[in-house]
Amino acid sequence: MVTWVFLAAAAVAVVFACLAVVVRNPILNVLSLVIVFFAMAAIFALLGMDFLAAIQVIVYSGAILVLFLFVVMLLNIPRLGRLGSGRPFQALLGSLLAAFLGGLLLAAAALLPAGLGAVLPGAAAGGTAVPIGRALISSHLFVFEFITLLLAAAIVGAVYLGERELQ
């Protein structure tokens, strides 16, 4: 059962990830990406990572991609031209890189221990929200605070850029 759900979610993720690149309509690209993130959330949930699944949907599907859609609509991009960049050297380089990354992924999968269960070891009975929260404010406190500092800097930068454009 779990295997079938996983295979379905994985297939959806791969197919729509391809569509997100291949389809020549920006809105449909964004929508494909929404579905990819959903499939990823389903896979997280299957792994017992309920918190991560919810956050995935809230942050990516619910906020970032709505913003993408908003921007794409505002810019009113016409239908894109046909597929392909017309640059054979870059296309070759890209294909080689993709093949290398795919091989790396397969090698990593082959190296996994055989008896690994379907649920990740960190998945707790009471959900993963509590352990993640505790980890963030104890062992990872410095990183956590540092990221908030980074975000604050990004916000200040965005405000500065916006202000300059107004004047």
Add this chain to the structure above:
Amino acid sequence: MGTEVVVIALKLAFGLAVLLTTVPIMVWVERRGSALIQDRLGPNRVGPLGLLQPVVDVIKLVTKENFLPSRAQAPIYLLAPVFAIIIALSTFIAVPIGPDDGLTLFGRPVDGLLVAPHLDIGLLYIFAVASLGVYPLVLAGWASANKFSMHGGIRASAQAISYELAMTLAVVGVLMGAGSLRLDEIVLQQSGTWLGMLPRWNVVVQPLGALIFVVAVFAETNRLPFDLPEAEAELVAGYHTEYSSLSFAAFYMSEYIHMTVAAALATTLFFGGWTLPGIELPFGGWPQALLGMTVFGLKVALFLWFFVWVRWTLPRFRFDQLMALGWKVMLPLAVLNFLWVGVVLGLGLMEEGPW
């Protein structure tokens, strides 16, 4: 296995029935309520007090032609209202509508009223689904190939993102007080009284949070005074200008379902859910569950009436006013509420109240 599936199916069917019955009732309440507030009679021809008016409305909608604009993006145009209904319906399953300890049905434990109140990430699940609610609106606006629709869709996305922040931050206070994301625990934490008379509801400790949540929910459900995505005076009918027949009905229904779910959430998070303060019940099991569900229903009904009342009392905002309110007033106030709950918790005052 067999009876277990039956129990789950019954729970789902009950939830669906409750939500779908609320829609015609709310349509009637809205029309009669608006008439009451505007000193008119309202629909009073069909059935006693016009109670059958929603039935006639449905017949009218069903028999209309489902029109497809020639330049519309057909699949998305047709799917958007379906998504609207699905998303509106799926939020409700994590809301606890009654006490369920020791309840059995056909010899099986019921395990939660209604469907999944014991979800460990309950609150996050609701935010996750609610944050998707804007997609149908944006997609409908875009796929209609109509400038007014498009404008409505863009407004919907901007508005939803802006008010989601304030809403989420307001709920963080509740989360801190309960120390859990589980909605059933959030309800239980609010049972009992302070000083023998004040209910231990979150609204008593964090009135600011409750206010922000309710205001943000008006914006998230696109109700007046925040119904900018469909502002009739400016955008014909906004994102659903091009929709007719059952596609339009789907949007209309999803708005009322969103309203019901929002009322249920406000009740659960800030007004004690199905609990009544200061009353010790001498019985458990199904009588207790039914009483809890009745209390919950009454609180939700009060909220729904509040939605109608506000809609016919306040005028619509201008879009820049809406944005300014969301970012410059609601968000800072939500942070203030967050700090206040932190102080109350830090001084250990949550148990006996912040006085």
